[in-house]
Amino acid sequence: MRRTPEADDATDAWLDKVESIAELAVEHRDRGEADRRMPPELNDALRAAGFARMMVPRHAGGEQESLTTATRVVEELARLDGSLGWVGWVTIGHGRLADLMSTAATSAVYDHGEGVVAGSILNTGTATRVPGGYRLTGQWSFASGCHGADYFLTGGSVVEDGKKVIIDGEPLLLALLLPPSECEILDTWHTTGLSGTGSHDIRVDDVFVADEFTFRADGVWQVLDSDGVGYGRPYSEYSPPMMAAVALGIAQHAIDEFKAMVEFKNRQQEMHWMARLPNTNAALGRAEATVQAARSFLYENVRLLASLEPGDAAMGLQSQMVGRYVAEQSAVVVDDLYEAGGGFSIYKRNQIERCFRDVRMVTHHGLISSVTYGNVGQAMTSGS
Known part of the structure; x- marks a missing residue:
């Protein structure tokens, strides 16, 4: 396992768990690919290692580890298997969402188990x-790791007296937490790659959710300046680096496999033709250089985010730009x-072959998709 300049004692301890x-x-990993879900044995291993509590704030009983540590762990999980890295x-x-939850919700989610949350807003x-x-009805895609979750996260527009509630010109969107017993998992995850994530749809039909198990969804974009929060920085700033780390880990996995393939062929036949081709060694060297450069860019941004104070301006777009670039370069390496x-x-x-499919799934996530550069350019020309 690669030990990098980003590592410290806390990071090393978590990498040992990986x-x-x-x-x-x-x-x-082949079983996860075939079953289109994370194997129960791996779900159990993730739980036992305590990964679900890495970024749970201390006030909710978690470890409140740094973004640097979390990003490195995700990268190494993805180096083992892209689906494992994504889950x-x-x-x-x-x-991190515990900072947005009520005390009652954090108690329910984290006091009686590891607190694995799957779903989307x-x-x-x-x-x-x-x-x-609220009475909640809906269907949500991309519930990665749903078969191993303790709670599901959903999103819904608020309706009161038959009308959508509008605040500042926009419909009020809530995040709502439910136990799996109140939800149905639909077999929808038939995709190009990351098959082992089990990112199926979940469906809810007219289920009651108490006020205490909701929070405003726009909180994920906001700087939290209230006392007692674990992080303070927007959740949306921290997501792109970890997504990019999945792509980076997949690229490193491809390098590992390519190198092993050439070495295996050489053992079968001295100086196998594959090792003699100039483009073989050039591709491997170029891949290593690209991964090292992308990794440096990623962790430079992670250090920047870690240095921000709760009152500093949001850096979500910067984070998305870096995440997009790193994921894009990772895909180039695999290609x-x-x-x-x-x-x-x-x-x-x-x-x-699996890396080839998996890495492209990462680059299609909305937070780090191809539209990111357009958003950055628009912000640059508008002066925002």
Whole structure:
């Protein structure tokens, strides 16, 4: 496992935990791909290692680790398996939402288990106001790791007296937390890559959610300046680096596999033709240089985010730009190695083939998609 300048004692301790589940991850990654969900054994291992509590604030009983530590852990999980890295970032990252939850909600989620939260705050539900809470109906995509969750996170537009509630010209969107017993998992995750994440849809039909288990969804974009929060910085700033770390880990996995493939062919036949081709070694060297440069850029941004005070201006767009670039460069690395591998790359038994599919899934996430650069350019020309 690569120890980097970003590592410190806390990070090293968590990386040791990643290493402790490495054999299990490799053993079950094909099964996760075939079953289109995270294998129960890996869910149990993530729980036992305590990853779900890494970024849960201390006030909610968590470890409140730094973004640097969390990002490095996600990168190494993804180096083992892209799907594991993605479920890892969701499991770790959602812990930060405890800063937005009520005391009753944090107690329910974290006092009686590891507090694994899956789901999304997509505005594809309706929360109808009733005494003491809301009646929620809707369906939400991308519930990564849903089969191993203790609670589901959903989003819904608030309706009161038959009308959508409008605040500052926009519909009021709530995040709502529910136990899995109140939700239905739909078998919808038939995708190009990251099959093992089990990011199926979840559906809820007219379920009551108490006020205490809701919070305003726009809180994920806001700087939290109130006393007693664990982080203070917007949740939306921290998500792009961890997504990018998944792509970076996948790229490193592809490098590992490509190098091992060439070495294996050489053992079979001294100076196998693959090792003699100039583009083989050039592709490997270029991939290593690109990954190192992308990693430096990513952690430079992570250090910047970590240095910000609660009262500093939000840096969400900067974070998204860096996340997009790192994910994009990671995809370039995998594409180049896939091409250099020739006929060996096309077989599903080859991990580079899976990396080729998985890394493109990361670059399609809305927070770090291709529209990011346009948003950055617009902000630059508008003076914002």
